[in-house]
Amino acid sequence: MRWAKVSFVRRIKKRWRGEVRDVRRDELMNLIAAQPAHIKPRAASAPRLAGGLVRRGAQWLTNPYGLLDEALQSVGLTFRARLPVLGDALFTGDPELLRTIITGRDFDAGTPISALRALLGSRSLIMLHGERHAARQQMVAALFRGPAAQAVLPWMIEQTRREVQRLDVHKSFSAYDLVQRVLLRTILAALFGVAVAEQAEAERLVQRFLHSFRSPLVLFIKPLRFDVGPLSPWGRAMRNRRKLCAFIRQQIDQNRRVDNGTMLSQLLAASAGNDSWSDEDTVEEVLSLLLFGHDTAAAAMAWALVHIFSDPAVVAAAEQEAHDWRRHSALEPEDLTWLPACVQESMRLCPVVVHLSRRAVVDTQLGEIPVTRGDMVIPCTYLAHRNPSVFTEPVAFRPERFLNGRRYDGAYFPFGFGGRTCVGKPFVLRQMPLMIATILASARLQLAAGYTPQPTRRMVLIAPRSGALFSFRRSADPFAKR
């Protein structure tokens, strides 16, 4: 298996060094971003991004990648801008300034938008600060490294295979929808057990809650958040929240009676004897884990599939690895190398979380730029990931950048950084290549004819339009059986 993998990776490398270019890939890259020709050097004061508030605001809400591409070209990696939700903020993708934010104590996580507080409550990890946050981070991160999270992966592979088998070979389908269903079931299975995940009721409760605030307007525009009965969007969201919380409370009671090795049992055991912990802390923590992870990973996987299928050589290497993995491996994530690199490179080009947010807790400096206490600073994933002095040909999709465990500290952070790094990171970095390998080993696919993957906002995430549309390749057996 190894030699086949090595020869494919070599072919890919040769291809990138050579002059051969793939038309579809070039079209995709033009669509997603303009190549930054040069980046302006850092200045003592941050330039302000030009453009009227209304135009910039609309652009930010509909196509933040477009706005950031323009900023990269016109003002560089660090600038000030006034934008909806964020207000007046200092953006930076400069690795040196980012390292100052990561290593120093002058910046704290910004306050999450008020709608998120209303939806999630104020007790879960993402809402906490200081020592309470640090202690909770440790506790929740341990769940994703624990046995329940690992044990669910073979079940997830089987669920993915079944979902692919259920597809109609004559119709196109949304990759996002397919993987989102499996990812939701997987987090349900990890939290509550496989038996619960197999009941449609649990899935329906979470999906309903998520759909009730699908429109970003409800999240961002406060006056729309009035509960005037079940017909109003906010009223619906609040009712769906109550139903989901009642379901979580039921699961807490059951897991307290019998330790069935789930993440919820682990959480209950870890919090037992802690006087400042109540069942409502468990409810809100579980609620936030149910809501955060699967949508984010689904959007990231939709992008990864778009990037892989936009270059025939990358697809060929990816399909080869997926088939070898299915035939010769015990379906372990460690037996994949090319697909994890594809996922990492895709998250570099199209980070689904475009930026983090931090607030200065003292008067300070970022490089030579003065920052006043209370100022909003935006460590910008998208800008940092397209910095040509770190990533040569930054708009090209080159998975080999991430082969052999190569890291780009301070310049690559799709999962955030420091004490606020995403707790789901180790879990999804195993999950995503496994699911993509399963999909590629189960069906012969292609991007749907005429489909163009414009970046589109899905609440706070940026995903490819329609969640990336795929169709089956015309062949005797569209369900791959090599």
Ligand code: HEM
């Ligand atoms: C590809 C998938 C994912 C991406 C790209 C992603 C990205 C991120 C980012 C950028 C942050 C913010 C870090 C910061 O503010 O500095 C974050 C935080 C967080 N993520 Fe993820 N995430 C993913 C999957 C997941 C999953 C699967 C879960 C759990 C089921 C999860 C749970 C969380 C939580 C609870 C936080 C808050 C951490 C804290 O405030 O300390 N994420 N994630």
